[in-house]
Amino acid sequence: MPQVPEELQKIIEITREQNRWRRLETLNLIPSENVMSPLAEAVYMSDFMSRYAEGKPYKRFYQGTKYVDEIETLAMKLMNEITNSVHCDLRPISGTLANAEVFRVLANPGDKALIAPVQAGAHVSHTRFGTLGALGIEQIELPYDPENMNVDVDKAIKMIEQVKPKFVVLGGSLYLFPHPSKELAPHVHAVNSRLIYDAAHVYGLITGKAWHNPLLEGADIMTSSTHKTFPGPQGGAIFINDDELYKKISDTIFPWFVSNHHLHRLPSVAVTALEMKYFGEDYAKQIVKNAKAFAEALAAEGFKVVGEHLGYTKSHQVAIDVRNLGGGAKVARMFEDANIITNKNLLPYDPPSAVKDPSGIRLGVQEMTRYGVKEGDMAEIAKFMREVAIDKKDVLEVKKKVIEFRKRFLSVKYTFDLDLGQFSNGKVIPLLI
Structure with a gap:
């Protein structure tokens, strides 16, 4: 047998x-x-990852897809069940592609779209710098209400009536409070437009009934990813209740945007949907409680937490202003040196030009919640962060504390207590640790 290549050893070691x-x-x-x-x-690692299944279930362009048809149909059924939706399409391989597929059907180049203001968290795919711009659709921002850190409903209604856009997009990537789908939907429909809600960040909160369901409040389409508060594999999804609109969008996904749709995601999505069906409400409720407790603890430790007058947050996210501590880029690196993984982020009052060194740090509690972290534990994390960013303590000493703290939270909660060996004759592929 030839000697193991050095490059192979390196690949395994990095992993x-x-x-x-x-x-x-x-x-x-x-x-x-x-x-x-x-x-x-465990089900992510399957033969599905090597296969193709262009088209829809039972209407494929390849042979050998009978089990793909079954698992895709089952996964969509489960997703519809926990979402309270009629139609689901799991072929988008990301939330951004889900948006692109919807935008392309609803508008042509040169048409107008109203999006949630960037200050209220609009994702880059909603903007002229991303998917909207790539499709040649004109971006117009809805008015912003700085007091409520949200879309200004009264001014937005007037803009919808004046502009008569092809569609309106709510939802985003940094938003602490629900966007006003219920308030705007009737006015969007009055001008023969469509309301899209990008739920990528909050989809797990929606299925766990800890966040409003935009489809029940008048949204025509909900797009999402499947790997944020919804703890599944990386991928995208589209949810629609209207039969005709669903057919129009579903018929466009292939071949315009997706050929094969990464089939190994499907069993994992189905498993995660089942986990959310049975454990999702407890999980989502704990996420919201943890986010609130985290924000309050950070404020108590001396951080400037965004949205104090509104109760800080109603989602899984917390935002802190660290301009006085060196700025978002510097503080995020300091946290990483202490094994606290965060990301720098623009805050509502930052100009777009500040993207490389914004005022803020964006924090999310959903993953650590899934490892069993509760409110009191979030307070401990806030103390570690104070020691790094405010007290400027030895970062290696804080890192040791973080590693010791993490030893208490190593197993995933809100899932089925099963011996995986019973499903695979004891042959479960372990993580390389």
Whole structure:
């Protein structure tokens, strides 16, 4: 047998180090990430990852797809059940592609779209700098209400009536409070427009009944990713209740935007949907409680937490202003040196030009909640962050405390207590740790 190539050893070592670091030693506070359960990870590693299934279930352009048809149909059924929706399409391989597929059907180049203001958290895919711009659709921002850190409803209604856009987009990537889908939907429909709600960040809160369901408040379409508060594999989803609109969008996904849709995601999505069906309400409720407790603890430790007058947050996210501590880029690096993983982020009053060194840090509690963290534990995390950013203590000393703290939170909660060996004759592929 030939000697193991040095490059192969390096590949395995890098993978092992990533798994060890992020799964065992760090506090993961990125709002757009999560961790799958061991069960969801086990079914992710399957023969599906090598196969193609262009088209829709039972209407494929390849042979050999009978089990793909079954698992995709089952996954969509489960997703509709927990979402209270009629139609689901899981072929988008990201939330951004889900948006692109919807935008392209609803508007042509040169048409107008109203989006939630960037200050209220609009995702880049909603803007002229991202998907909207790539499709040649004109971006117009809805008015912003700085007092409520949200869309200004009264002014937005007037703008919708005046502009008569092809569609309106709510939802976003940094938003602490629900966007006004119920208030705007009747006015959007009055001008023969469509209301899209990008629920990528809060979809797990929606299925856990800790966030309003935009589809029940008049939204025509809800797009999402499947890996943020919803703790599944990376991917996208589209939810629609109207039969005709669903057919129009579903018929466009292939071949315009997706050929094969990464089939190994489907069993993991189905498992995660089941986890949310049975454990999602407890999980989502704890996420919201943890976010609130985290914000209050950070404020008590001396951080400037955004949205104090509104109760800080109603989502999984917390935002802190760190301009007086060196700025978002510097503080995020300091936190990472202490094994606290966050991300720098623009705050509502930052200009777009500040993107490389914004005022803020964006924090999310959903992944650590899934590892069993509760409100009192969030207060401990806030203390670690104070020691790093405010007290300027030795970052290596704080890192040791973080690693010790993390030892208490290594197993995924809100999932089925199963012996995976019973499903695979004891042959479960372990993580390289």
